[in-house]
Amino acid sequence: MANHVFHRNPAPMPEVALGEGCTLVDAAGKRYFDAGDAAVSCLGHSDGHVTAAIKAQLDKLAFAHSGFFTSAPAEALADKLIAHAPEGIERAFLVSGGSEAVEAAIKLARQYFVEKGEPERGHVIARKQSYHGNTLGALSAGGNEWRRGQFAPLLLAMSHISPCYEYRFRGEAESAAAYGLRVADELEAEILRVGPEKVMAFIAEPVVGATLGAVPAVAGYFARVREICDRYGVLLILDEVMCGIGRTGTLFACAHDGVRPDILAIAKGLGAGYQPIGAMLCSGDIYRTIVEGSGFFQHGHTYMGHPVAAACALAVLERILDDGLLARVGVLGTYLESRLVAELAQLPFIGDIRGRGLFWGIEIVADRGSKTPFDPALKIAPKIKKAAFERGLMCYPMQGTIDGKLGDHVLLAPPFIMDESQVDTVVATLKAAMVAVVEGG
Numbered sequence: 001m002a003n004h005v006f007h008r009n010p011a012p013m014p015e016v017a018l019g020e021g022c023t024l025v026d027a028a029g030k031r032y033f034d035a036g037d038a039a040v041s042c043l044g045h046s047d048g049h050v051t052a053a054i055k056a057q058l059d060k061l062a063f064a065h066s067g068f069f070t071s072a073p074a075e076a077l078a079d080k081l082i083a084h085a086p087e088g089i090e091r092a093f094l095v096s097g098g099s100e101a102v103e104a105a106i107k108l109a110r111q112y113f114v115e116k117g118e119p120e121r122g123h124v125i126a127r128k129q130s131y132h133g134n135t136l137g138a139l140s141a142g143g144n145e146w147r148r149g150q151f152a153p154l155l156l157a158m159s160h161i162s163p164c165y166e167y168r169f170r171g172e173a174e175s176a177a178a179y180g181l182r183v184a185d186e187l188e189a190e191i192l193r194v195g196p197e198k199v200m201a202f203i204a205e206p207v208v209g210a211t212l213g214a215v216p217a218v219a220g221y222f223a224r225v226r227e228i229c230d231r232y233g234v235l236l237i238l239d240e241v242m243c244g245i246g247r248t249g250t251l252f253a254c255a256h257d258g259v260r261p262d263i264l265a266i267a268k269g270l271g272a273g274y275q276p277i278g279a280m281l282c283s284g285d286i287y288r289t290i291v292e293g294s295g296f297f298q299h300g301h302t303y304m305g306h307p308v309a310a311a312c313a314l315a316v317l318e319r320i321l322d323d324g325l326l327a328r329v330g331v332l333g334t335y336l337e338s339r340l341v342a343e344l345a346q347l348p349f350i351g352d353i354r355g356r357g358l359f360w361g362i363e364i365v366a367d368r369g370s371k372t373p374f375d376p377a378l379k380i381a382p383k384i385k386k387a388a389f390e391r392g393l394m395c396y397p398m399q400g401t402i403d404g405k406l407g408d409h410v411l412l413a414p415p416f417i418m419d420e421s422q423v424d425t426v427v428a429t430l431k432a433a434m435v436a437v438v439e440g441g
Contacts, residue, residue: 021044021045022414023045033392033394033422033429034415035426036395036396036411039242039243039269041273042245042269042325042415043273043316043319043416043417044415044418045273049315049318049323050316054311054312054315056311057308063306070305071307071310074307074310077092077310084252084321086260087260088260088262088283088284089264089281089284091283091284091286091287093108093279093297094306094310095267095280095301096277096303096306098133098241098267098278099132100267100278100301100304101267101278102135102137102241102265103138104265105203105265106124106237107137108263108280108290108297109200109201110200111290111294111299112235112286115290116289120198121197121199121200123194124158124199124203125159125194125203126158126160126202127160127162127163127203127208128162129143129211129402129404130142130203130212131242132203132205132239136154139155140156141158141203144210146405161186163212164184164215165215166179166215166218167352167354168402170218176218176219177219179218180217180224184224187229191232196233199232202234202236202237204222205238206238206254206259207355207359210398210411213401214361215361217257219257222254223258235263236262236263237263237264240253241266241278242359244266244268244270245269246357248356249329249356249358251321256356263281264280265278266279267279271316272312274316275309277310325417328416332423336358336412336427337353339424339427344431344434348368349364349439350363350368351371359411359412360413361410361412363407363408364380364409364410364438373401376405380437380438381398382399383437384410384433384437387433390433393429393430393433395430397411412426412430414426
């Protein structure tokens, strides 16, 4: 049969036919436990409450352009998000995905300073080994060299400081607190280099997802970042597209660090895979500056505030917040961590196990003592993905962990609805795949 789909990767793939709980089933009947679909399917693949909400909304209204109407689902979703948002966050701009949310955040930051009478502020500072999306503005902010490389001539001029990546870059004689302050202070140095009057925003992931593999910042890092941003009037944009919406055990990942953003980007788990939706949340000060200035945000997409997507996301939040699943993430996350440590930590090729909640990364090394990575030509991470998939496990391995070229890790982001026996199966299957690849040649 002819295939006319332009897949991101043209290699043959099985056709998915059915979703049941934490499992996907292909057309041949083979089952795959979903522990790594980019941290999207937090409720699994057959949540009745969410599908009922989508069907009910379709019976009422499928679409109305947000340039003409608001809708009850969009209003209710924004209300629920803001009711649980970090201090100072007062408005929700509904979009269709993570890259759109980050693009909106960057453009809002720029318009805010134009409206304030500071049009010279247009520079964004981000971090190396970050990932903020694949549209050109988001890709410019991201520090994933593999994704950026061939598109470099098209990207906006943004600068990148070091990540807060304790396993690799904390000195042997340096405390975690001292390390956090040292790398946070790189932000101040970069602001001064560029010129404080030119810098509009600093963007970072509270827990770095795809590129580093579930790396949280050390305690105190984001508090210092917030102080620096306040000192120079720079907006703090937090990208929680992957790590937010309960994934780390709190609805917003920044709660772990006690940090207040000015702008926040969310997606992935917000729709749980049932609809494409994301949101850019902003402070009341930013919103009022726009409304009292030009009167409108000069940005938008056709499907923003989509009623069906909004109804879906509202139902997802009801499941997470009202049905006890958020607390479940903490319990399961503790158990998952214990099983990862028990089964993997002593393997000679495991360098680091890190994460929060149900968001965990395992860094794979050729030598644990020296932390020497494998030769990238060996393609350890892609081979682990293939070996796990053959065994019925979906995980999210990636190369280039250290600098875009060197390093391998595996990211786990399983559904919140899994149970302890499924945790055991995930860890055992991942271990078997890793051992087969690394020790089997």
